[in-house]
Amino acid sequence: MASHIDELVDFDVALEKYDPVLGFEVHVELNTKTKMFSSAPNVFGDTPNTNVTPVCLGLPGVLPVVNKTAVEYAILIGLALNCKIAERCGFARKNYFYPDTPKNFQTSQYDDPIAYDGWLDIELEDGEVFRVEIERAHMEEDAGKLTHMGGATGRIQGADYSLVDYNRSGVPLVEIVTKTIEGAGKRAPELAKAYVAAIREIVKSLDVSDAKMERGNVRCDANVSLMLKGAEKFGTRTETKNVNSLRAVEHAVRFEIERHAAVLNSGAAIVQETRHWHEDTRTTTSGRPKSDADDYRYFPEPDLVPVITTPEWIEELRARLPEPPAARRKRLQAEWGYSDAEFRDVVNAGVTEAIEETIAAGTTAAVARKWWMGEIARLAKNSDVETLDLGVTPATIVELNSLIESKKINDKIARQVLEFVVAGEGTPTEVVEKRSLAVVNDDSALGVAIDAAMEAMPDVVAKVKAGKLQAIGALMGPVMKATRGQADAGRVRELVLEKLGIEG
Amino acid sequence: MSAISREDVAHLAHLAHIEMSDAELDKMTGELGVIVEAIASVSEVASADVPATTHPIALFNVFREDVVGPTLTAEEALLNAPDSVDTRFRVPAILDGE
Numbered sequence: 341m342a343s344h345i346d347e348l349v350d351f352d353v354a355l356e357k358y359d360p361v362l363g364f365e366v367h368v369e370l371n372t373k374t375k376m377f378s379s380a381p382n383v384f385g386d387t388p389n390t391n392v393t394p395v396c397l398g399l400p401g402v403l404p405v406v407n408k409t410a411v412e413y414a415i416l417i418g419l420a421l422n423c424k425i426a427e428r429c430g431f432a433r434k435n436y437f438y439p440d441t442p443k444n445f446q447t448s449q450y451d452d453p454i455a456y457d458g459w460l461d462i463e464l465e466d467g468e469v470f471r472v473e474i475e476r477a478h479m480e481e482d483a484g485k486l487t488h489m490g491g492a493t494g495r496i497q498g499a500d501y502s503l504v505d506y507n508r509s510g511v512p513l514v515e516i517v518t519k520t521i522e523g524a525g526k527r528a529p530e531l532a533k534a535y536v537a538a539i540r541e542i543v544k545s546l547d548v549s550d551a552k553m554e555r556g557n558v559r560c561d562a563n564v565s566l567m568l569k570g571a572e573k574f575g576t577r578t579e580t581k582n583v584n585s586l587r588a589v590e591h592a593v594r595f596e597i598e599r600h601a602a603v604l605n606s607g608a609a610i611v612q613e614t615r616h617w618h619e620d621t622r623t624t625t626s627g628r629p630k631s632d633a634d635d636y637r638y639f640p641e642p643d644l645v646p647v648i649t650t651p652e653w654i655e656e657l658r659a660r661l662p663e664p665p666a667a668r669r670k671r672l673q674a675e676w677g678y679s680d681a682e683f684r685d686v687v688n689a690g691v692t693e694a695i696e697e698t699i700a701a702g703t704t705a706a707v708a709r710k711w712w713m714g715e716i717a718r719l720a721k722n723s724d725v726e727t728l729d730l731g732v733t734p735a736t737i738v739e740l741n742s743l744i745e746s747k748k749i750n751d752k753i754a755r756q757v758l759e760f761v762v763a764g765e766g767t768p769t770e771v772v773e774k775r776s777l778a779v780v781n782d783d784s785a786l787g788v789a790i791d792a793a794m795e796a797m798p799d800v801v802a803k804v805k806a807g808k809l810q811a812i813g814a815l816m817g818p819v820m821k822a823t824r825g826q827a828d829a830g831r832v833r834e835l836v837l838e839k840l841g842i843e844g
Numbered sequence: 845m846s847a848i849s850r851e852d853v854a855h856l857a858h859l860a861h862i863e864m865s866d867a868e869l870d871k872m873t874g875e876l877g878v879i880v881e882a883i884a885s886v887s888e889v890a891s892a893d894v895p896a897t898t899h900p901i902a903l904f905n906v907f908r909e910d911v912v913g914p915t916l917t918a919e920e921a922l923l924n925a926p927d928s929v930d931t932r933f934r935v936p937a938i939l940d941g942e
Contacts, residue, residue: 372910373910373911373912374908374910374911374912374913378913379908379911379912379913379914380912380913380915381912381915387918387931388918388930388931388932389916389918389921389922389931389932389933390915390917390918390921390931391915392915392916392921393913393914393915393916394916397916397921405906405907405908406906406907406908407907407908407910408907408908408909408910409909409910410910411907428904430898435859437861438938439933439935439938486938487932488938499937499938500937501934501935501936501937502934502935502936502937502938503929503932503933503934503935504932504933504934504935505931505932505933506921506933635855635859637859640898640899642898642899644906645899645901645903645904645905645906646898646899646904646905647904647905648904648905
């Protein structure tokens, strides 16, 4: 832990004086069946050191062989990011000593990435579009997983020793590097979050990564520097490593802006260094300064020959690209007729696919939205789970809706039925039958309840007779009570008017 | 004047985690200098229209299909490990040497 608390400047105050400059390196773990250079399984969560081959362990004399699917996934990512695809590229050794890589180098790409010069339009929450230029996307391999033991914090500082699992060693990665991003201003933290969210969404839609940030499938290093407004030269940057949730990316960028501003205001200089993000305190602490150790002595990997792409191969892959997520959202919004605000809420709630499936299963867009954004979201919130984790299926919504449309139940009862379905009591139809929740619309039973209510409230009846039709509402309470909420309000009104001989 | 300085050699030795005595540094500076000069002479022969080569044989796109193959067991993986805990390698405190 840092031995001191960093001084901070209020975010808005910092932004009055400085312009933030950003840059991101996002590592995406591919979901190929095997690793980048060996046929070991690429599986998360298995017993340590069981998904390894001699290649993964860097044993003497082994030879790597490139996974063709991983190359194709890298090209797909490049195409989705509007990159040019290299006609020819190769692999290089990045040399460093650290126990997470048993061979003392990481096989990566150096000056000839497979994809380069792309861009991605990032839609911010209010709909403003910010273009982020992509410098490159290159192929490399993941390192093993270290667990630091002993010491007070479980962190590397103060650890007594570390344990190494090489199951992750050699898992295919694509590292996506942006060009310098200027002009985000006070929206820098929001842009950071939206950018990583967009990358995650793209690799998920391409089905080239499981894209689970909590598992480290998508990891972000965020570069931040500040320059005085109007200045032409960039300030010194820091690189905050492994910020592994969308919220953390936003917070880390914000924190670094506030910290940089305080350092610069005090007249001191920013140290070019790695910063570690701490989710618990929402702060960064100093890691290692850039030094000689960053001299990675890249050189061409002699054991791997170049990759050459043909236009035919690239076009074949381009044909496999799904509809880009942003375009898909525009199309769905138009098809469903939601307002901007309604659609944004749907996207933020993460129920776009659920609504799409519900509509496909046979409801209108309005009905699907009413349920997913209404009662299902409310029940989920009450049980403190994500909306999708409540276990409500599109089929349940369709069934509930048809029960309402056939007037078997009303909206209010339908909400109760859903609660019982979620509690595991069966399908909506089963719940309605088991709990006798069907609306009372046989007129004789209703008639008895209405007669009783009218008898008890002669003054109301008089008002209705005098033409104040809205007074019928007062009869509704006792009728609903008598029928345990199962009366159809429209039918009650009709019957009352009928009994009084009034034309509705 | 050698093409490589004594400081270059000391720097490389440090990066490569190789401890070298003063005498070894002097000797290696001379030897590496000769090698660097010899390699530099290639550029006298290669004209600008000769593309850089990283591999002597013109092979490319040597790929493997994405199919799972045999793996080592954890016991086999750990056979040469100086130390281990359960099925993981155990290594000394990492920040100690810095």
